[in-house]
Amino acid sequence: MTEPNDPSGDQGDSRLKWDIALRGLAEGEIRQIEACMHSRLYGPRRTLFREGEPSDSLIVVKAGRVRLYLSSAEGDEFTVMMVTAGSLLGLAAAVLGKPRILTAESVGSVDAMVMPVADLVHCMRTIPQFAINLTRLLAILAAENIQRAGPLALDSSRVRLGRILVALAAADPRSNGASTVEGLTHDDLGKLVGATRTWVSLTLADFEKRGLISKYPGRIVILEPGVLAAVD
Structure with missing residues (x-):
């Protein structure tokens, strides 16, 4: 995942995951794969x-963000990561033929492509390079999970929040070149960090007081990403 390690999308390798899956394939092979997929739109939440x-399917995110999380027996949610455009959802479970490992929820509106598992297996059997690419992707994802787990477990909640904000931020022309986090509530950020909504609100207020961010309705502008990523 992108520096620093955190629950955001496209981390570790800046190349989109679906691009890696299609790398080295002939145009006819790509068309064969895409013919097995259908578009699906998901509304917010x-x-x-x-x-x-x-x-029963592999999902490729074309646009939007998806939250992946685990639920406890008591109903508590632990957000594992946020993924964005170009990410694959359900690859490991599909290849292993196992039940879904996580729950996936759209943050805002999500545009996706869906491929039934039976078609995925057929494409892997008939297009060897596609199977090789997916195997490499599984290795990349496993390495990212290991790299992500250590820092997130050891860092304080403040450090995790700062790193998550930096990694989720995207360029915003309204902010004079600064990056912006949009579409996430304080409750969403709390689930990503493992903290309460109240704690997130107080911590964001402190970040703003220190000149690291500016808060506006529905968005957070990152003013000092380098400092914010290491704040404590």
Whole structure:
């Protein structure tokens, strides 16, 4: 995942995951794969799939952000990561033929491409390079999970929040070149960090007082990304 390690999308390798899956394929092979996929739109806060459900499809995110999380027996949610355009959802479970490992929920509106598992397996059997690319992707994802787990477990909540804000921020022409985090509530950020909404609100107020961010309705402008990523 992008520096620093945190629950955001496209980390570790700046190249989009779906681009890696199609690398080195002939145009006819890409068309064969795309013919097995259908478009699907998800509104905000919609569940794409739930933990424990049968893994019946691979989902490629074309636009938007998706939150992946685990649920406890008590109903608490632990956000594992946020993914963005170009990410693949459900690859490991689909390849292993196991139930869904996580629950996926759209943050805002999400545009996706869906491929049934039966078609995925057929394409892997008939297009060897596609199978090789997906194997490499599984290795990349496993390495990213290991790299992400250590720092997130050891860092304080303040450090995690700062790093998550920096990684989720995107360029915003309204902010004079500064990056902006949009579409996430304080409750969303709390789930990403493992903290309460109140704690997030107080910590963001402190970040703003220190000149690291500016808060506006529905968005947070990152003023000092280097400092924010290491704040404590």
